[in-house]
Amino acid sequence: MNTFGTIFRISIFGESHGKWVGVTIDGCPAGIPLGGSDLLPDLERRKAGAVGTTPRKEEDLPIFVSGVFNDKTTGAPITIVFENNNVRSADYDAVKNSPRPGHADFVLHKKYDGFNDHRGGGHSSGRLTVALVAAGVVAKKILSGITIEAVLAEAGGSTDIEAAINKAVEQQDSIGGIVSCTVKGIPVGLGEPFFNSLESVISHAVFSIPAIKGIEFGSGFAAAAMQGSVHNDAIISEDGATATNSAGGINGGISNGNDLYFRVAVKPASSTPKEQQTWNNATQSVQPFTVKGRHDLCIALRVPVVVEAVTAIVLADFARTNGLYY
Amino acid sequence: MNTFGTIFRISIFGESHGKWVGVTIDGCPAGIPLGGSDLLPDLERRKAGAVGTTPRKEEDLPIFVSGVFNDKTTGAPITIVFENNNVRSADYDAVKNSPRPGHADFVLHKKYDGFNDHRGGGHSSGRLTVALVAAGVVAKKILSGITIEAVLAEAGGSTDIEAAINKAVEQQDSIGGIVSCTVKGIPVGLGEPFFNSLESVISHAVFSIPAIKGIEFGSGFAAAAMQGSVHNDAIISEDGATATNSAGGINGGISNGNDLYFRVAVKPASSTPKEQQTWNNATQSVQPFTVKGRHDLCIALRVPVVVEAVTAIVLADFARTNGLYY
Amino acid sequence: MNTFGTIFRISIFGESHGKWVGVTIDGCPAGIPLGGSDLLPDLERRKAGAVGTTPRKEEDLPIFVSGVFNDKTTGAPITIVFENNNVRSADYDAVKNSPRPGHADFVLHKKYDGFNDHRGGGHSSGRLTVALVAAGVVAKKILSGITIEAVLAEAGGSTDIEAAINKAVEQQDSIGGIVSCTVKGIPVGLGEPFFNSLESVISHAVFSIPAIKGIEFGSGFAAAAMQGSVHNDAIISEDGATATNSAGGINGGISNGNDLYFRVAVKPASSTPKEQQTWNNATQSVQPFTVKGRHDLCIALRVPVVVEAVTAIVLADFARTNGLYY
């Protein structure tokens, strides 16, 4: 399904090499100022261009299709599309015979009986995250008093990220990374017991971002090796402030008023310049394979703004389902 | 929300110290043999009794309320309830003034304006996982050819789990653990691009289990430090078999036919016998605090069967939304 | 599916001749006084006993399973069950061979491959409306300032309802009726453009009541023969009061602040004492058939309180999705 959210609800569509990719945002309150200039900073953060990112560069100018009138939201669905200018579809002809290792080529071909648009990953491309970022900007606008900041904390196993990128360029092999996200100003009480715990819904959204393979809240995996007396956060005031934040701001699936904190594991991009092995349907054997196309060596560089976006979308929906902020 | 799933859909209800806890399972096909004896093995695995688990022991005999006729499912909603026999509510009077560190006491009190049932965690208790386990048994029944096995891989930071438990008992402090889960026999094609990726929906379900603070698929967090040429799984046959399984059986959010593999971080139980600090509303100051009640020193011991249950529930729902298995 | 609602969400379960029927109400705010005595008046209105209703009489004493603590709602799911005391299952053995005309026997047998509980209609019985009525009482409680009143406006084609019932008893043939429902005090703005129009969601809920075959809002079918200049309601004040109410209180799917008004067609109960024809699987031919069991001659007598209940459930959910009333 390509729809997410209960009241603040987004739907995404489009393919990497199609005409447009886009998003429809339903359930946004009326009267919120919204224009292209609001979107540009986050769109810019997501863009390629830095060392370690793909040479495919898109203008990423948002086209507002609906839901905005006199520069304000109307309460009707907001549809925003982005043109795909910079496509080189011929790069992908080889994929038909040789499913790229680490990619979704094989599973998409099977799932859709070969009818999927295989060019550039089709609908399953990271290109679609431009739509998530656009929706994230709208979501952030209805979260007054809340700030969401995601950063690349590690790349290629190192906290010296510049060095890690340079090494990847030198070795011509893609690398992964870890993105950490901190949310400040979140009120006590967001999240629902059991199936809509904050962790449940945030992880649901975060794992919709391509290349994410892990998430941990607060102490996360380190907590598994801690003792309860160490892990527990002593409550030190009537409003629930805690001396430490092992819980990452969440108890029993519900925000406790402290900073929400989580970390996300980004795998190395499957499209690495290094030669690999994969099955070739033409020769019916395993063959050496080199990915064509223009790709990111460190896709994790572009992930933080997308993590912020989906977090904002989750919180905006929780806010609306709790009758807050509008 | 206490409902999960699109077509195979479960709803849970009840409180730790209420009369019954239970579950309603909607969307189960008709004609499946189902009786109390089907549930007992998994219920037994979840039960207390081993070293390191709570002395509160429940009979956990399932009462079938609806949806089963002549020992087979009817296609109508299946409701199963469990009595809460072994409650000692007086243990929880102190909680009213002193929210226990690491627990949901504080957030529940705030979220529900003090009207929540505070006894034993009320509706947010691990007691509710008995309902998840019951639903998991039903889910497993409609996943013919699929086996799901979760085990406790680490406790207190060690793979020698017996030693870790003994140390916890000796030190009288709770410990966490890591549960790993492997699913065999899953066909290619389960999971949907973007918001219903397999990782999204499994993580959503897993984080509904109390005390879970992290999840990783395949190489997970380790992938963040790997190079693409190392991480990518070479495809070695026409049916998608791979030489390695860094992806944990999932590409682009969709099962690739290899084993599904993920790991889950379980924090130490908040209820540790060790003295802690917390805010006391009566004295308006931080005070030493010792948890009363009967609790688990290593709650992670009881988590594997619950992880299996929610995984089965997710897969059963994916199966039904794809028109499979019935 | 047996779940209805987005935030204020109910799930029903049980069979006519099973142990219990019941309902789980999720998303009800905490702190609302709730006990058995709140439910009794509406349960009483739904009960049999009057001339024209079935001699099967149930005690209908609600058993609160969860979600209520110290006589107030807790914010957790509220489950309420009712025992089925007065069952005479042997009455239904004939149904296995002869699907009753007008009943769901045939379709249920086909849909569930013969595994459905056929006794008394099983899960598809009007018995389940006791669960809807219970949920309706809870819904009404969170609709302060709103009154919902449904009445039987016609029976057997006549507005002299007592005479119509007497005639039905005399002729020993079941009759239908028309229920009208008026909601006062509804604020402007409930309902969403297009798919969640007030008419859409109310009709969705009303058609879940067994035996309903039509619904019309405001002038309804009569509007089809009117001219626009006659049908339009002149707006006569700044707050939207109208001189007439052809619209039934709804414009563009959204409440306009005037009384919400709709009418519902109830078919005659399929279980009529009159001899009928139906297919007999044993003889492989059409055979005369007389319904056994105890049934209502005018089921419409018991429908108004159920219409009120589902209307209240719809409005409570709209209220919660709009952040109102709590």
Place this chain on the structure above:
Amino acid sequence: MNTFGTIFRISIFGESHGKWVGVTIDGCPAGIPLGGSDLLPDLERRKAGAVGTTPRKEEDLPIFVSGVFNDKTTGAPITIVFENNNVRSADYDAVKNSPRPGHADFVLHKKYDGFNDHRGGGHSSGRLTVALVAAGVVAKKILSGITIEAVLAEAGGSTDIEAAINKAVEQQDSIGGIVSCTVKGIPVGLGEPFFNSLESVISHAVFSIPAIKGIEFGSGFAAAAMQGSVHNDAIISEDGATATNSAGGINGGISNGNDLYFRVAVKPASSTPKEQQTWNNATQSVQPFTVKGRHDLCIALRVPVVVEAVTAIVLADFARTNGLYY
């Protein structure tokens, strides 16, 4: 909410006087041939142009944004947009002060605090039904063996529809009508007990069409005046064929294999050329009022293809949730 459906799910967006209106169709199987020419016949039926319809004429050429590759569906979301060429927004300036009687002007202004796009009804315009018709064409494609036919059965209270239209033109006053819809070839077993009864979901969808005020299945309101022995449809064969079809092809909310039959009441268009009365915010009094803009005298002429579309969308979703047809 502007999304409808569980697996075959559509989302609509756009405003009457915006740039585009459109629809996203998620959950459509891959491999279905789809192009503009498939859509044209139904789009043509919906168009204006006949006597009694608006002089506003749109080209209604579908632009495929996503989800179609090599003229076949890909399994990814299908987005189709239509340009709004023929807008005369100045016609609507008066609406700001004088909410048109019978329209949603007043409720939309209140609901959205005056931020809604008021031009031509904005998002609540009948213009959006072009998106429903497009989605309906796609839905019909996956319902092999099922035919859906809706016709205008009455206009202005008469079955002589041509005469009724001529009279409306002569009197310069809008008229309503009744649309009947027959579905042939529907298998036994679509529809779910209680909340997703066929009647529930079809009525939900039908009432999303502007100007609909009533729906009845089978005998509908006439059933309310019938006796059970007359209303019941005698079953006359093993496969459930019935001698009559009072039930409209539905028992207990589930299709019984006979023709599905329902009728829909369409009110007269609120925009009638006749002078009317409405509140004027500028003068703070009731004032005579004449609608400007170009409108339909008998909007019911254009409704049948829209009823077919939403019926197809409902059945396609039921088919997919039951694992059928693909």
